[in-house]
Amino acid sequence: MLLARNRNYRLLFSATAVSNLGDGISALAFPWLATLLTRDPVLIAAVAAAGRLPWLLFTAPAGVITDRASRQALMVWSDVVRAALTCAVILLILSIPDIEAGASNVTVWALAALAFLLGMAEVLRDNAAQTALPSLVDKADLENANGQLWSVEQVMGSFVGPPLAGVLIAVAVPMPFAFDALSFALAAGLVACITFPERAARAATQSVFRDLRDGAVWLWQHKTILQLAVLLGVINAATAGYATLLVLYAQEVLGLNAAGFGLLMMAGAAGGVAGGILGPHLVRRFGGQSMFLGAQILFLADPLAVYFTSSISIVAVGLFIAMFASVTYNIVTVSYRQRVIPDDLLGRVNSLYRLFGWGMMPLGILAAGAMVSLTEGAMGREDALRLPFAVGGVVLFAMFLYSAARIRIPPRR
Numbered sequence: 001m002l003l004a005r006n007r008n009y010r011l012l013f014s015a016t017a018v019s020n021l022g023d024g025i026s027a028l029a030f031p032w033l034a035t036l037l038t039r040d041p042v043l044i045a046a047v048a049a050a051g052r053l054p055w056l057l058f059t060a061p062a063g064v065i066t067d068r069a070s071r072q073a074l075m076v077w078s079d080v081v082r083a084a085l086t087c088a089v090i091l092l093i094l095s096i097p098d099i100e101a102g103a104s105n106v107t108v109w110a111l112a113a114l115a116f117l118l119g120m121a122e123v124l125r126d127n128a129a130q131t132a133l134p135s136l137v138d139k140a141d142l143e144n145a146n147g148q149l150w151s152v153e154q155v156m157g158s159f160v161g162p163p164l165a166g167v168l169i170a171v172a173v174p175m176p177f178a179f180d181a182l183s184f185a186l187a188a189g190l191v192a193c194i195t196f197p198e199r200a201a202r203a204a205t206q207s208v209f210r211d212l213r214d215g216a217v218w219l220w221q222h223k224t225i226l227q228l229a230v231l232l233g234v235i236n237a238a239t240a241g242y243a244t245l246l247v248l249y250a251q252e253v254l255g256l257n258a259a260g261f262g263l264l265m266m267a268g269a270a271g272g273v274a275g276g277i278l279g280p281h282l283v284r285r286f287g288g289q290s291m292f293l294g295a296q297i298l299f300l301a302d303p304l305a306v307y308f309t310s311s312i313s314i315v316a317v318g319l320f321i322a323m324f325a326s327v328t329y330n331i332v333t334v335s336y337r338q339r340v341i342p343d344d345l346l347g348r349v350n351s352l353y354r355l356f357g358w359g360m361m362p363l364g365i366l367a368a369g370a371m372v373s374l375t376e377g378a379m380g381r382e383d384a385l386r387l388p389f390a391v392g393g394v395v396l397f398a399m400f401l402y403s404a405a406r407i408r409i410p411p412r413r
Helices: 007-037 041-052 059-069 071-094 106-138 141-171 174-192 208-221 224-246 244-250 258-286 286-297 300-307 312-340 343-359 363-377 380-406
Strands: none
Touching: 007 041, 007 071, 007 141, 007 174, 007 244, 007 258, 007 286, 007 300, 041 106, 041 224, 041 244, 059 071, 059 106, 059 208, 059 343, 071 174, 071 286, 106 141, 106 208, 106 312, 106 343, 141 174, 141 244, 141 312, 174 343, 208 224, 224 244, 224 286, 224 300, 224 312, 224 363, 224 380, 244 258, 244 380, 258 286, 258 312, 286 312, 286 380, 300 312, 300 380, 312 343, 343 363
């Protein structure tokens, strides 16, 4: 009903679907391309970390920009830039004489640089989109809207995108990136068609530092949101670390090719879709606090499945459960933030929240890559690849205990 009655939300939903199809393709294509260029886990982790590093370095100023500028224009131009950068990746691939023979470290670092620039555009686009949503739907519809957006993100980003990427890679390595560039261009066109409510872009009446300080003061004074930001940072550092190495685990332990890995990722996507559909109903039935804690327990399904088995089906079930939990967790926490944070501060506070929550990801990725590199000589390659999953599981359980003891999500009003 929300999609049927709200044209602007319908356009945002469509743009999200198209953009995340491209993201899902690149989510498999980027790490797979990195493994074609090198087998060094540190270099592979460096490419993944480069794409996440902007969440640490650029998130705070992105919040100031989001509050000062047109959120619609930011979303459009960010997608246009992402389309152009993805074309640059294609040119990089075409410059390699024989990609099956690998490439020099210089080429790997060039790929990492492009991943970093794509991450910069992603930070600005995602912060603007999440900040804009409360102006396009009623507050009573936020859980449903967020659930639907995360459902389509999972369908396109994990259910359709990765297996499609596997097929496209089999045709030609540049193909998934060409598809990705087209998806970003189409998403930009859809967002340009949205009619946003009148909102005066906030003038630059004070310095960027003062703007950031205002957001930081608000965040510091709201203990629950600050706790959630730090909690998300630790969770994302742990999960991003072992998730980055899943591509090597799938190749070397499970024996999967690109298409097989894409199919495995579909299991996680199915869980995300289920979470997006059922999550809002579960939150209304059991309350935000119960679902917040329950989701954290279910996060453990993924690392436990990988650490204790070499079964593709069990790993697939673990991915399904973990992604179901992840989307449900986001429905609770993001909807709560969108209700509580004032609109004129939403961009800055949201960006600072994500600085904590996403800025830790590159650190976790690099730590996981180093962990494998340092231990594979003593433990063997397979056990070393499993180690980040074990460490990540311990961290996730510790965060659940902290949440149960210290964090309370207020009831929805």
